[in-house]
Amino acid sequence: MSQPLHPVERALLRPFLTREAPGSFLSSDDVGPLTGLSPAQVQMGLEMVKSRGLIEERLDREETLLRPTDQGLQALAEGLPEEIIMDALATGPRPMSDLRGLFPDPSVASKAMGALKDAGSLKVVEGGQAVRAGDLPPGVLLLKKLLKMSAEAPVVLESLPKEEQELLSQYQRRRGKEKGLIRLDVRSFRSYRLSPEAGLTLSDLESGGELLGNVTPEMLQTRSWEGGTFRPFSVGADAPPPPQGHLHPYREFLEEVRGHLVRLGFAEMTGSLVEPEFWNMDALFIPQTHPARNIHDIYLISEPRLAKNSHEWPMEAVARTHEGREAPVPTRGWRQGFDPEQAKRLLMRSQGTALSSRTLSRSPSVPGKYFAIARCFRHDQVDATHAVDFFQAEGIVLEEDASFVTLLGLLALLAREIAGVDQVHYKPAYFPFTEPSVELHAHHPELGWMELGGAGLFRPEVTRPLGVEVPVIAWGMGIDRMAMFRLGLSDIRDLFTGDLSVLSGMIRAEERSWAAAPHPSSPADPPR
């Protein structure tokens, strides 16, 4: 024998060798008590020895067991739909619509009324009134009887009279079907005998002695394992999954982006979810009449409405720059009045650039690089491409000789490091706070050409009133789309889903996407 027998296998085989003449069959019910094994062990042991070809199997007979379904138990407790309808008609005619109202699912009512009409138990008279025309049909009564019997103990279908079996076929439920009152389960009876080819003898059961099971501390202390053989383990079998936790795959994606930026020398900025329009808009030289400042584009806070610390802001310099009079920088400005009250209005941060304007006003380092991955809010209709809040990645670079060509270089670097794309294209763009402005388009291996972000050199109208004299590169990147691709999502709202099944799907998609990406192993000397 190639592999030693498992104790369960030995216990199971013993009765076949000791109690019966070789070649006679033992039913599975008979084997159990002879082995001292639990029914589950018997079942498992039979499968084991069968798969080894030590015993043969014979199908003796099958029977079908009746059991009530959940719906059946409910019908037993509350009455069958036909009964409920007939009871409701006991006191006189009622409109059909009334009867339908008795059930949460109107199709249940329609079906039952149809059956009652066919059986002549119910008639529909003028005005859509239903009246009783007889007693409950015998079929319903029988069904009720069977439900009651099967609720107490399983009933064997084959033991019922033929007509009852036929009637039941209308109400039965095969395994896996949703509807029905009674479920039918097939039970098979099998017998087994020693396989003549195996030529198994009692000595086979004894040989090899006791096998060692799991290693125990005692075993190690007493060295009892020495000279013994360990029982083999069926390593091909499914193992139970361990309890697992997961970090959110979108958050992990953001963490990866964050890691790239930190490695590129960017320091992270954070701030409040609520900003005054001043830092979110005015300090960025977005005119106070700009459409993006419309109440249909931003979320205003109802209380408090205005920031109270505006005296700490460079309001005067920003106002003069907007108005284009006595500005701290040569500009024609927007040539319209500047309303400081509007600047104080509080809103949900609509762009991470608010953090950049604050940083510029706080004597940032030169050279300096700063970034933020900030939750932002836009007043959009929420749909598959618009989330109520979302993450925006952006940053600034302060450098004596920051210029348009270093901006292009930085964008190429970000595209490569963050999005993993080498092929980029720069398009002229317009943003109120940068000039020149660029849109970065990148060729994604799967998604094709896509807009990756916007960037530019901050206008002097932005930097000077905040006290910054060096040129400042500003960039922003749409990271949602990259994340959705990675996580196999087509609906942006799923990034923030509470449905654990969707979340599991994201985790699987991330695993597949990671495995599909190239991961060159670290260079090492080949073994010699």
Next chain:
Amino acid sequence: MPTLEGHLDDLNSLLPAPLSPEDMNQVLDRVKGEWKHFDPATRRFKIELNDTNRPDLWSVEGIARQLRGGIPLPGRPYSFLERAAKRERGTVPDISVDPGLSAVRPFLGGFRATGGTLGEEGLAGLIGTQERLSELFGRKRADLAIGVYPLKGRKEISFPLSFRLADPDVTRFVPLGEEGPRSLREVVATHPKGIAYGSLVSSHSAWPVLADAQGEILSLPPVINSQTSGAVVAGDRDLFVEATGNDPQRILLALNILAANLTDRGFHVDPLLSKGEGWDLLAPASPGISVFVPAGLPARVLGCGTDPQDFIEVLLGFGYPALSRKGKGTKGEGGSEEGFEVLQPFYRDDLLGAVDVVEDYLVARGFESFAPLMPRAFTAGSKAPRITVENRIRTAFLGMGFTELLSNILTGEPAVTARLGRAGDLLVRIDNPASLHYAVVRPTLLSGLLAAESRSARHPYPHRLFEVGEAMELSPLPSGERGLRDLHLAAALVSHPQAGISELQGVLDALLARFDQRLVLEATDLPPYIPGRCGVLKNSRGERIATVGEIHPATLDLWGIRMPTAAFEIDVGALLAEKGPGDSPQSGGDP
């Protein structure tokens, strides 16, 4: 962002050499446009225009003009500029504006365009341009609205015109598209344009009307033209164009753009003079605005050397009418600065400063023609302290087998009040919510965890969930007013048949240990937990910084959860505040 629809053959008829659809994406870089759609069968296209500060580009004529480098079409010079320059300002105005309009619709300008033909495509284009200018540049007509009229329509318009106030109940005219006369007030109440734009005039006691020398009412600006004198058709050869608004510069720009467009279509444009009390406006006309570009700026912005002669030539080819090299005497700083005096094209008003001119130079040369240079300065990168703390918490949870959730920050009010058994007095509310589902800023993460639980009954148990993130609530200021307080929270939830407070107490304790703190719970009764089966952790000042407990079955019922559930929430910000300030200099909002 404006979207322009047009016909490729029409666009090509305004260009010296026809463009194919394949050329468009690259060519449109020069107008910051994107070729969005082209139907080869009808040859119609859609272009998205990204420059919200260049309304001159929001028309087929304007795009063609920029692609031509500002050069007029053969035989169609912008000669109205010379006619305007010669016109005496002291002469009798063509349009007089009533001083009483200063509080209603202060300014109006206009011009005549004669001897051309619009055709169907031209008329549709003109109406489209008029709409885009009024809606986007004029902010839904509040700042600017445009009217176009046939000079010789059902009734010929006779000059001079008068823009004056009228009694909305007495004055009557036939609005465009209708048959019988109505009072101004009826027009605003019933006509579709009246309903859309009537609010711009209806709060005033007297309303603006534009009338000709015969007293015929041409329109109720900025709402609707008259059917009698203001209905333009494709065959009209002579037009009158006006614009009203609050800002004469904006009106002049809009009229300059329309005059250039109509000249490109073969019209002869005659500037008209309008006058009000203390002001006059001759349009179209060159505003003669120039911008000084310091000599060194192009090279500084670009990051590599530029040739001054190249700078001049490239910009002249991009539509700039004149650039001259000069020294400039700068006031107050002494000395003079070398540079370029750059005249802004008459159909543009987007040059605010020198960088705008330099950007045009870069666009004209083509962004692809510059070699990117990698930034060289070394800087040290760092994560924000808040993120470092969050990641410490996240990995602690991960080690304890929890799964992370990420929820929206805006939520519905009942989710954080009624459904948690809590009051809403400290909620930060949105004044203009787009939906009641997103009407408040979350003050807690528990609602997100419970919402997830309520959606996940089919997911195999046990569920162990957590979230770390931002939230917000109102907090009393020393002044007695209420201010905003950013919260930095962590919350966890377990849901399975044996879920109970002790499991989460252990988790919270282990989490606190990551910050070298111990869990000392006080019993308390606090929704949404079961009384007697919840506790709070307080800091040294006695402030509550964490709560933990078993969620009350009544609360579970509200969320539709049918599984024992326990949860905790901890104010991480308050926990760490015990140890001193944790935020970096460049982080944090206003205190």
